[in-house]
Amino acid sequence: MTGITVQNKAVVVPGEVLCEDMGFLPGQGTYRQGERIYAGRLGLANVDGRMIKIIPLSGKYMPKRDDVIICKVTDITLNGWRLETNSAYSAMLGLKEASSDFIQRGADLTQIYGIGDYMMCQVINVTSQKLVDVSMRGPGLRKIKGGRIIEVNPYKVPRIIGKQGSMISMVKQELNCNIMVGQNGLVWIHGEPLNEQKAIEAIRKIGQESHISGLTERMKDYLQKNGVR
Amino acid sequence: MSYTKRVAGRGFDEARPMEAKVGVIKRADGSALFKIGNTWAYAAVYGPRNLHPRFMQDPSKGILRCSYNMMPFSSFNDRVRPGASRRSKEISLVTQKALEPVLNLQDYPNSVVDVFIELPLTEAGSRCAGICAASMALADAGLEMKDLVSAISVGRVDDKIVVDLDYSEEAYEGGPVADIPIAMMPNLGKMTLLQMDGEVTKEMLQEAMQKATKVCKDIYEVQKAALKQKYATTNGDE
Numbered sequence: 001m002t003g004i005t006v007q008n009k010a011v012v013v014p015g016e017v018l019c020e021d022m023g024f025l026p027g028q029g030t031y032r033q034g035e036r037i038y039a040g041r042l043g044l045a046n047v048d049g050r051m052i053k054i055i056p057l058s059g060k061y062m063p064k065r066d067d068v069i070i071c072k073v074t075d076i077t078l079n080g081w082r083l084e085t086n087s088a089y090s091a092m093l094g095l096k097e098a099s100s101d102f103i104q105r106g107a108d109l110t111q112i113y114g115i116g117d118y119m120m121c122q123v124i125n126v127t128s129q130k131l132v133d134v135s136m137r138g139p140g141l142r143k144i145k146g147g148r149i150i151e152v153n154p155y156k157v158p159r160i161i162g163k164q165g166s167m168i169s170m171v172k173q174e175l176n177c178n179i180m181v182g183q184n185g186l187v188w189i190h191g192e193p194l195n196e197q198k199a200i201e202a203i204r205k206i207g208q209e210s211h212i213s214g215l216t217e218r219m220k221d222y223l224q225k226n227g228v229r
Numbered sequence: 230m231s232y233t234k235r236v237a238g239r240g241f242d243e244a245r246p247m248e249a250k251v252g253v254i255k256r257a258d259g260s261a262l263f264k265i266g267n268t269w270a271y272a273a274v275y276g277p278r279n280l281h282p283r284f285m286q287d288p289s290k291g292i293l294r295c296s297y298n299m300m301p302f303s304s305f306n307d308r309v310r311p312g313a314s315r316r317s318k319e320i321s322l323v324t325q326k327a328l329e330p331v332l333n334l335q336d337y338p339n340s341v342v343d344v345f346i347e348l349p350l351t352e353a354g355s356r357c358a359g360i361c362a363a364s365m366a367l368a369d370a371g372l373e374m375k376d377l378v379s380a381i382s383v384g385r386v387d388d389k390i391v392v393d394l395d396y397s398e399e400a401y402e403g404g405p406v407a408d409i410p411i412a413m414m415p416n417l418g419k420m421t422l423l424q425m426d427g428e429v430t431k432e433m434l435q436e437a438m439q440k441a442t443k444v445c446k447d448i449y450e451v452q453k454a455a456l457k458q459k460y461a462t463t464n465g466d467e
């Protein structure tokens with residue numbers, strides 16, 4: 001491996017030279033100029049075979065098709081609801097996609113979802129101009145009642161969920177809370193107030209320490225010490 | 230032939246001591262502090278976010294909006310009158326023009342990235358400090374950037390070419406003075422800001438620009454170290 005000028009998994013900043021070898025290819029978050037590959041954003045350099053890419057560490061959420069996200073109703077129009085997605089763009093929930101039940105024409109939409117309601121929904125389409133369409137038809141997609149919502153770094157969401165949801169189910173079980181994590185970085189927590197508070201602390205801890213190895217073990221210890229039982 | 234020694238005993242090619250920190254403002258999407266001598270600049274970045282008023286929206290790409298503000302107590306002289314002034318408006322504009330070339334906002338149509346630069350203490354070179362802080366804050370906000378932007382003011386005092394003029398040099402009365410703020414992408418070697426106040430010869434300007442290039446590389450190292458510092462613990466596995 002010649003020509004690579006940074007360590008694998010090292011933090012790189014924009015403009016840093018990653019590689020001086022035509023044998024490598026610039027992946028996401030990088031660009032080539034002449035012989036060199038430069039970092040095009042802040043993140044972790046990742047060398048995978050002949051491909052160099054950057055794993056982002058920070059930034060806003062960008063709506064993506066099929067993501068399950070938590071949204072808030074900001075407006076009600078003639079043909080649906082406008083939702084706030086914790087990103088630069090708002091989403092549209094059409095009447096047809098609003099629930100698995102049939103909605104009568106001319107029905108009072110505020111009776112179904114009112115302004116300020118939070119809901120779990122799925123992105124079904126994103127256009128080039130970032131018009132976002134979401135749906136509420138699907139398993140687990142519903143209006144959120146009770147509990148509280150916190151905001152986390154959207155790039156930490158996979159860590160909070162864990163492999164096959166292992167991390168989040170551990171928190172749920174130990175703290176006896178119902179938790180849902182949206183891809184957009186909003187997390188809903190519902191349970192006894194004290195447990196909710198503990199769950200928030202646990203989730204923040206996961207976000208902060210996600211990069212240190214042995215996270216699952218540490219969280220297990222932490223939850224056993226601070227859990228309900 | 231009279232300007233032989235700089236006030237603080239600095240060398241003619243020596244910038245004032247610098248310090249940088251990233252992530253200083255919790256609620257911002259990205260933030261940074263850049264200090265150079267007695268000039269301090271805080272920068273906070275918000276967005277990409279929804280842009281209002283709507284007529285400013287650009288459907289082909291996101292826009293960058295900068296605001297430069299000196300705090301009322303920041304000056305060594307009189308109190309700075311709060312609020313926008315002709316000067317701050319111009320500096321906001323040149324800051325925006327200096328940062329735009331490195332940013333890629335293609336993926337954010339109709340949205341805006343807001344940059345707020347606040348200066349709690351100033352003594353010359355404030356627009357350069359502001360640009361340095363802003364570029365770190367933009368990187369911290371996770372935006373796509375070709376390079377960071379580093380900026381420094383160079384110039385001439387009497388017969389000498391000096392780097393990073395301080396207030397006493399800007400106000401030097403023993404001979405001609407020129408103040409030339411320069412911003413550049415240190416890795417790509419391209420300039421994004423070049424202004425001048427004063428008078429210089431062609432040769433002097435060329436020499437000054439060369440020195441600025443060198444100092445900008447040093448500033449880049451300071452910026453890089455500060456950014457890595459924030460994410461320092463983020464290198465293990467996973």
